[in-house]
Amino acid sequence: MKIQCRNLSKFFGAGAQRLTALDNIGLQVQHNEFVTLVGASGCGKSTLLRMLAGLERADQGALLIDGRHVTDPGIARALVFQHYSLYPWLTVLNNIKFCRRLDVHRRHSTSASVEAASGRADALVRLMGLAACIDAYPNQLSGGMQQRVAIARALMGRPEILLMDEPFGALDAQTREVMHDLILHVHRLEQSTIVFVTHDVEEAIYLGHRVVLMAPRPGRIDSIYEVPLPRERTRDMKHAPQFLALKRELLDRIRDTSGIETDLDLLDQLSRNGASAPQGD
Ligand SMILES: Nc1ncnc2c1ncn2[C@@H]1O[C@H](COP(=O)(O)OP(=O)(O)O)[C@@H](O)[C@H]1O
Ligand SMILES: [Mg+2]
Numbered sequence: 001m002k003i004q005c006r007n008l009s010k011f012f013g014a015g016a017q018r019l020t021a022l023d024n025i026g027l028q029v030q031h032n033e034f035v036t037l038v039g040a041s042g043c044g045k046s047t048l049l050r051m052l053a054g055l056e057r058a059d060q061g062a063l064l065i066d067g068r069h070v071t072d073p074g075i076a077r078a079l080v081f082q083h084y085s086l087y088p089w090l091t092v093l094n095n096i097k098f099c100r101r102l103d104v105h106r107r108h109s110t111s112a113s114v115e116a117a118s119g120r121a122d123a124l125v126r127l128m129g130l131a132a133c134i135d136a137y138p139n140q141l142s143g144g145m146q147q148r149v150a151i152a153r154a155l156m157g158r159p160e161i162l163l164m165d166e167p168f169g170a171l172d173a174q175t176r177e178v179m180h181d182l183i184l185h186v187h188r189l190e191q192s193t194i195v196f197v198t199h200d201v202e203e204a205i206y207l208g209h210r211v212v213l214m215a216p217r218p219g220r221i222d223s224i225y226e227v228p229l230p231r232e233r234t235r236d237m238k239h240a241p242q243f244l245a246l247k248r249e250l251l252d253r254i255r256d257t258s259g260i261e262t263d264l265d266l267l268d269q270l271s272r273n274g275a276s277a278p279q280g281d
Contacts, residue, residue, distance in 0.1 A: 001067075002161065002193045003029040003052065008061035010047055010219075020218035021047045025061070027212065027221060034187055034194045036208035038201055038250065040258040040269045044219025045197040049165050052195060053079045065161070078159035080150050082166040086138040093134040096152045097121050117156075124152040127186065144175040151183070155190065162187075164196045168203070177235065180206055184233055199270040201250045205243060206233060213250060215257035222257050225250070 010022040022044045029035050037045045050056040051063060054073040063070045065077070086095045097117060125131055128148040138146055147167060154162060164183075168176045184207065187194055198204050204211045208227050215222040228242045237243055251266065260266045 001028050002031040002033070002065065003027070003195070004062075004064040004067075005048075005052075006062045006064070008048075008051065008058045008063060010044070010051065010056065011059050022051075022058075023218035023220045025221055027224075029193060029195060031193055032191050034184075034196065034207060034209050035212060036204035036210075037195065037197045037212045037214055038199065038204040038254075039214030039222075040216055040254055040260070041199065042219070043214040043216040043258070045214055046165055047219065048214075049079070049163050049195065049197050052161070053077055053163050055079075075157045076159055077161045077163060078154035078157065079163045079165070080147075080154050080167045082169040086146060086149055086153070088138050091135050091137060092130055092141070092149050093121065093125065095138065095149055096124060096130075096156055099153065099156055120156060120158075121152075124155055127189070128152045128182070142175075144171050144179060147171065147179065148182070151186070155186065158190070160192060162190075162192050162194045164194065166197055166199065169199070176203070181235075183207065201247055201254070201270075202238065204250070205229075205246055206238060211246075211250065213253055213257075215254075222253060 005025045005027040008022055008025040009020065012019045012021050025044075025048060027035075037048065039045055047056060051058055052065075052070075054070050054077065087098065090098060125134055128151060130145070130148055130152065133141060133145065138149065141149070151167070168179050171179065180203065183194075183196075186192075196204075196207055198207075205227055209231065211225045211227060213222045213225065214220065225246060227246065229237050229240065254260070254270070255266050258269060260269055
């Protein structure tokens, strides 16, 4: 088992103000699995992801990766956020190489390893369709292109686990569709394990082998659904009866668990976190 969360709990604040951000989370993710976490805002999705990244400690329970307790961040886990986290003063290519450069300095490595890193960067540039803009700076790129660079940079260290927190939440619908197929392609090629947070139910189903539905107050796992589609996804599956049935079920369940009354309230609640203006590609 790649990831094991055993009765993880996380609290913020103390006394009467104490908030249970995560309550007794039990979740296992297999090697090379693609798991999506979906739920209304405030149900602890980001907290759980940050915990998997080693950026946040559990107050109770245990988190194991490859059977070992996680204590801090590590190069085997990479995180991609919604908000582009590129260095504005570096070109696309240097953004992608940046972390590897730090690593190279630390380990006093040889010219061979520097060359290997360059080869890896070139391969990622091709994979992510960035060849035409390697010398551009982030502010010259659309949101979709910036997010491709962020993903390439995350992949640079060959992470075994890719953690993504609403990475496409600020992109327009068409760009997001392109990014979905790209990330599925990356997942096939790199054989990584992906945990992907989203507030978009359709995105959760299209990408995930399993969808983990979280609920708020306290933040918890409500239910876990196997996605009844072949692992090789194609866009026409979004119209398949089993896709639409699961979508309806997830939306109903989110509504029931978060005390939301109407579809409009539900949409509002789901999109509160990803509320930045769409950016074109
Ligand atoms: N650093 C923090 N300090 C206090 N409360 C926090 C902190 N981080 C998150 N929370 C609270 O924990 C709950 C879960 O937050 P979060 O994991 O961001 O949810 P989601 O990503 O599902 O919207 C929310 O009520 C949020 O306000
Ligand atoms: Mg969040």
